[in-house]
Amino acid sequence: MDERKRLILKQIVSHYIKSGEPVSSRTVLEHYNPGVSSATIRNDMRYLEEQGYIAKPYCSAGRVPTEKGYRFFVDWLLELAELAHQDQHALIEYYRFPRQDLERLLRQTAFLLANVTGLVGFVLAPGLEETHLERITLVPLGSDRLLVVLVSELGLVESQVVEARLSPGELEEVNSLLNLRLRGQPFGAILAEVRQFFELEGREWVEPELREAFAILSAVLSREGHRRLHIEGLLNLMEALLRQPRGAEQLGVVKLLSDERRFAEFLREVAREGEVRALIGRENPLPELRHWSVITMGYGFGVLGGLGPLRMDYSRAFSATRYIGNRLRAILSSAREEVKD
Amino acid sequence: MDERKRLILKQIVSHYIKSGEPVSSRTVLEHYNPGVSSATIRNDMRYLEEQGYIAKPYCSAGRVPTEKGYRFFVDWLLELAELAHQDQHALIEYYRFPRQDLERLLRQTAFLLANVTGLVGFVLAPGLEETHLERITLVPLGSDRLLVVLVSELGLVESQVVEARLSPGELEEVNSLLNLRLRGQPFGAILAEVRQFFELEGREWVEPELREAFAILSAVLSREGHRRLHIEGLLNLMEALLRQPRGAEQLGVVKLLSDERRFAEFLREVAREGEVRALIGRENPLPELRHWSVITMGYGFGVLGGLGPLRMDYSRAFSATRYIGNRLRAILSSAREEVKD
């Protein structure tokens, strides 16, 4: 493919992204005056169509990018603009609020992503497995229940109610036992240890405090209390749906987004660490996303990104995702450093 | 309005709710064989139209209920079926999971409401003001931050990170000071006390622990960390929107639902304690809801209900909201009792 064809393809894709209308040879001529006539452009467009980059919705219409066209555009033609300065400032401003619990930080980030990109913004929280336990505290709660507070190195706080009858003395002992044994360990290892313990033969002979400690741990780790996946900007999705003529057939994507588990699994599967990646249409493994594009980036601890129609502003989506992802990573890393001091 | 006219109106409304098609005199005749001819029904329908209960979408079409018609139907003609036994069982099953934190309980409840009614289900959490503080615990978190854990009488746990440099001894002192002073108090009173303290002249003379305690309290109470409003079943709303021909104009309602603050305020304003209430179309104070109906019920601690199109199954919505509301109230009340023991 020669330079002119590339430029024509670029024109077609970016014009279509802006306007939503099929792009004709004349439109290309007007917007990107290449010094050749519309007939030449038509010839090139026929070539691009033969190669599968663009297609006609019907016989005598202009051209529309295919998924392959979007893919080529994203891979070779995308001009990754820095995020506008005012946007950057707004974001920095946003992150200036005092460092709070992880959950709110992530929710805010998803919200930001949605607003800056005009897509559905999502942030998947770090998997517990790799994070390390910073501290565990048992808070008595009435006579027969405990509040177990787990603090991870990132400042994530998980609190969970567990049934247990312990005297203040026992509580103290179990508490220090747990901390002694688990502090600084990754959750994955703790989980493994708990599983191992319960497979142990003859464990009724170990000291009762330890047994109690394991019971509590098991209860806590078996359920995850906090939201792992934050999704904001559903409004954007709905607007896109209503604009599409066949919107009603696309409800599957809404259903997918309300299935936290499935969507999270999908994200973990496709995201790459530190790299912004787009999955366009049928490149997505999930059938519900056949007509959508998903932008993902692993930010070191989890995944964030955006979801929107094939016809989205990829340039903006890429810049914003990268910028926000790096920002979030920086915030979380500094939190980790700070805790380690 | 005589009995026959009421029955005809009832037929029209419930048939329209089921079918979505304008109801003709013949349809009424066929479904509710009243022993009179279609001409008579037509006469009655003309009367009902004159009174504003039904309307024609166009000249020679069947009749469709107006908001006034829905209102009359809800007030006088609604047969409040008990929830089907299988539904009840499913619900009871659902609530059997071990009593956990309030937040998850409410989210589940919203989810249930959405699924049983086919509407958007929402649950507004109890306002903090009226609930009493059960316990406050300060958990040290590194050298310069604290985790403040507030436990309310309902089992709601609010944890919040606060900046404070305290030695273990000071921490202990502040902790017991706070508990001594605040335990069992309603949050509203605590907030008032904090405000009062900061308006106090010459407060630099009070003992430093107390000052520190108030600073922490202030930081905690000034922000609310947890989600107050749980909304589930946006999918249902989406479907309703896509079915409507003028769906794109109705995006305001989606925007409203993502404005937690505004929607929560609205709910608190319109809901009545222990009573299921429907606001139909323009009865809603918010303009975005002009074409929607909202079912609300105060469940003793907050508000729950559903939101959907004017043409909804009011009978089912009422039964489900009442049933689930009472159930939730019972669960929360028993939690309160238990804590008090």
Added chain:
DNA sequence: TTTAGCATTCAACTAGCTTGACTGCTAAGT
């Protein structure tokens, strides 16, 4: 007060027509 009959109304559907925006092809030009 109810009924039967009949004229009237009007959305929805269909078919045919026009328009205009594009394309694809061809033959001539560089």
Added chain:
DNA sequence: ACTTAGCAGTCAAGCTAGTTGAATGCTAAA
């Protein structure tokens, strides 16, 4: 070999007119 101009072909979209059929409203008789 590539480019251009011109022109025929295609087809969605928009318009109009005509048809159909479901409902109504009215009137006069029961």
